[in-house]
Amino acid sequence: xKKWIDIIAKRIFTVSGFVxxxxxxxxxxxxxxxxxxxxxxxxxxxxxxxxLNKQNDVKDLSALEIKDIxxxxxxxxxxxxxxxxxxxxxxxxxxxxxxxxxxxxxxYQFAGDKIVEQVSGDPGMIAFVPESLVDGRTEINYIxxxxxxxxxxxxxxxxxxxxxxxxxxxxxxxxxxxxxVSFFAILFALPFGLAVSIFLAEVANPRVSKILKxxxxxxNGIPSVVYGFFGLAVIVPLLQRTxxxxxxxxxxxxxxxxxxxxxxTIITVAEDAMRNCPRTMREASLALGASKWQTIYKVVVPxxxxxxxxxxxxxxxxxxxxxxxVLMVTGNAAVIPTSILEPLRTIPATIAxxxxxxxxxxxxxxxxxxxxVILFFITLFINSCVEVVSARNRLKR
Amino acid sequence: xNKTTTLLVALLCSLHCATHAQRIKGSDTVLPLTQxxxxxxxxxxxxxxxxxxxxxxGVGISALLxxxxxxxxxxxxxxxxxxxxxxxxxxxxxxxxxxxxxxxxIVNPGxxxxxxxxxxxxGIxxxxxxxxxxxxxxxxxxxxxxxxxxxxxxxxxxxxxxxxxxYMSGVLSMPATGAIIQSVSQTRGxxxxxxxxxxxxxxxxLAVSYDGGKNxxxxxxxxxxxxxxxVVRPLYYYYDKANEAAVMPFIQYIESEEGQAETLxxxxxxx
Numbered sequence: 105x106k107k108w109i110d111i112i113a114k115r116i117f118t119v120s121g122f123v124x125x126x127x128x129x130x131x132x133x134x135x136x137x138x139x140x141x142x143x144x145x146x147x148x149x150x151x152x153x154x155x156l157n158k159q160n161d162v163k164d165l166s167a168l169e170i171k172d173i174x175x176x177x178x179x180x181x182x183x184x185x186x187x188x189x190x191x192x193x194x195x196x197x198x199x200x201x202x203x204x205x206x207x208x209x210x211x212y213q214f215a216g217d218k219i220v221e222q223v224s225g226d227p228g229m230i231a232f233v234p235e236s237l238v239d240g241r242t243e244i245n246y247i248x249x250x251x252x253x254x255x256x257x258x259x260x261x262x263x264x265x266x267x268x269x270x271x272x273x274x275x276x277x278x279x280x281x282x283x284x285v286s287f288f289a290i291l292f293a294l295p296f297g298l299a300v301s302i303f304l305a306e307v308a309n310p311r312v313s314k315i316l317k318x319x320x321x322x323x324n325g326i327p328s329v330v331y332g333f334f335g336l337a338v339i340v341p342l343l344q345r346t347x348x349x350x351x352x353x354x355x356x357x358x359x360x361x362x363x364x365x366x367x368x369t370i371i372t373v374a375e376d377a378m379r380n381c382p383r384t385m386r387e388a389s390l391a392l393g394a395s396k397w398q399t400i401y402k403v404v405v406p407x408x409x410x411x412x413x414x415x416x417x418x419x420x421x422x423x424x425x426x427x428x429x430v431l432m433v434t435g436n437a438a439v440i441p442t443s444i445l446e447p448l449r450t451i452p453a454t455i456a457x458x459x460x461x462x463x464x465x466x467x468x469x470x471x472x473x474x475x476x477v478i479l480f481f482i483t484l485f486i487n488s489c490v491e492v493v494s495a496r497n498r499l500k501r
Numbered sequence: 502x503n504k505t506t507t508l509l510v511a512l513l514c515s516l517h518c519a520t521h522a523q524r525i526k527g528s529d530t531v532l533p534l535t536q537x538x539x540x541x542x543x544x545x546x547x548x549x550x551x552x553x554x555x556x557x558x559g560v561g562i563s564a565l566l567x568x569x570x571x572x573x574x575x576x577x578x579x580x581x582x583x584x585x586x587x588x589x590x591x592x593x594x595x596x597x598x599x600x601x602x603x604x605x606x607i608v609n610p611g612x613x614x615x616x617x618x619x620x621x622x623x624g625i626x627x628x629x630x631x632x633x634x635x636x637x638x639x640x641x642x643x644x645x646x647x648x649x650x651x652x653x654x655x656x657x658x659x660x661x662x663x664x665x666x667x668y669m670s671g672v673l674s675m676p677a678t679g680a681i682i683q684s685v686s687q688t689r690g691x692x693x694x695x696x697x698x699x700x701x702x703x704x705x706x707l708a709v710s711y712d713g714g715k716n717x718x719x720x721x722x723x724x725x726x727x728x729x730x731x732v733v734r735p736l737y738y739y740y741d742k743a744n745e746a747a748v749m750p751f752i753q754y755i756e757s758e759e760g761q762a763e764t765l766x767x768x769x770x771x772x
Binding site for chain 2: 171174175176195196197199200212215234237262263264265266267268277336337340341344350351352353431432435436437438439447449457458
């Protein structure tokens with residue numbers, strides 16, 4: 105009987121272990137598959153083409169050039185390598201204004217002809233129209249339908265995921281925003297977190313720490329939206345007044361909120377690690393004549409350093425992955441931050457704000473998955489750093 | 502036994518009713534209006550069943566295309582490409598304007614600027630004008646707040662005020678209207694946009710001119726009803742012409758005097 109229970113338990117553990125690992129691998133594979141799909145998407149929105157007059161010999165336009173043309177920043181074809189002709193922009197919606205329903209036909213069977221008529225009539229025209237309407241027409245030229253280049257995404261500095269005709273997915277502002285805000289959050293949280301955990305584990309009278317610890321742990325249970333709202337209503341105006349800023353929503357507000365959120369994790373884990381320092385070591389140190397403070401920083405902290413680092417890593421993890429609180433206080437401006445007092449936009453906030461409305465399977469959707477993959481690599485990198493650090497500490501000991 | 506029969510009868514009845522139910526789907530902006538009006542309508546006509554769901558204008562129109570809804574709500578006009586798809590699949594979309602929704606441009610109450618032209622607004626939201634003194638205010642940086650890209654309000658403002666050009670990349674995007682109001686009320690150099698129904702004393706609305714500065718109109722229900730205020734978007738219902746008889750009673754109720762009075766009560770502009 106006992107033997108059977110043993111065998112069954114073993115089987116159950118093996119199966120659940122395997123299933124969980126496979127599911128995790130599948131999730132990661134799915135994430136990667138979706139993300140890589142972005143680079144096979146065309147520059148121009150899928151199903152649409154950019155049509156040019158026959159005399160116009162421009163073939164290639166980058167997404168940025170297309171955006172600038174439709175924003176009327178670029179107004180002459182010679183700026184993008186064509187002849188000296190002013191650019192005229194034509195959108196499909198303009199068709200309704202020029203022609204009546206009757207002229208277009210009741211199933212829009214004549215719409216293609218009308219588009220060709222418009223485009224052929226003006227040597228500087230660029231028309232953004234559905235592919236199905238002008239399929240196979242040779243009276244007009246088309247912009248080559250290139251796929252989105254990897255360098256435009258990884259090195260791009262502009263994030264316009266819903267721009268038409270050609271969305272722009274430059275992720276540098278988002279990556280730098282995430283790293284910037286997390287870095288400062290940890291910078292604030294680390295000294296305070298360490299101080300509080302040393303106080304709780306070593307200095308405070310047991311009765312005080314019995315009251316304080318549950319209170320700090322309670323902070324962990326507050327939903328992040330509440331932190332976000334607190335940040336927007338209290339921290340943002342406070343920063344604005346203190347630093348006399350034109351705008352209070354800034355990386356600094358985000359870092360402070362994140363630091364407050366990361367504190368309980370850091371404190372709890374670090375304090376537990378310090379409490380695990382054996383009594384014999386402490387007593388040996390004190391017996392050798394070391395003061396209380398010398399014992400703390402020469403014996404207790406070095407002994408529990410790997411526990412402290414894992415507390416810090418969990419804190420960083422919380423900071424980097426945090427969504428709602430950051431979404432509410434950082435202002436979400438997709439520009440590369442030059443100081444911590446400026447608004448910035450983080451990766452998790454972008455995913456949370458945009459995934460709901462991004463059409464499934466489209467370029468925007470896939471770009472958000474790509475952001476997820478990048479977040480995955482950032483955390484992976486931090487985790488490996490910590491592995492290296494704690495491995496080295498173990499060797500030293 | 503008796504219980505089971507009752508249950509069965511109830512189930513059959515609900516199934517039967519469901520086949521005669523009207524389904525309305527689409528824009529989240531129109532959703533509260535449709536919900537309230539359909540509840541009143543159902544109270545008056547106990548035989549009618551109307552199910553209302555949101556999801557966005559695009560979702561509603563593609564549901565109309567699939568035939569999974571009877572009426573599509575939209576906070577924007579049907580796109581040319583959507584209309585074409587509907588026509589190609591032998592649907593004849595009919596359009597009804599059920600109400601209007603006005604957008605107000607708001608600033609901090611401490612800001613002396615009272616009015617702006619559309620051109621100035623375009624410059625501000627596209628990052629060409631960055632200081633309030635360029636538009637007659639004090640020497641302070643302009644902080645531009647906008648809604649997230651997923652919002653229909655974002656698209657409408659882009660179309661109406663920016664003439665389809667893109668916002669500047671440094672615009673601060675907020676997840677909700679409430680957050681915009683909170684931020685504008687505590688930031689002196691701020692400018693943003695919200696629906697007319699959200700105006701309150703914490704913020705100041707600007708008069709807007711669409712004719713190059715000749716006439717400035719302050720956003721209010723009266724000016725929007727009088728068709729003077731320019732930043733107004735119609736809210737639409739779309740239905741298939743083949744289905745007209747089934748959907749008409751409810752649409753007629755909305756168009757009736759009583760329906761329009763309810764519309765006004767909800768903070769929308771009646772037709």
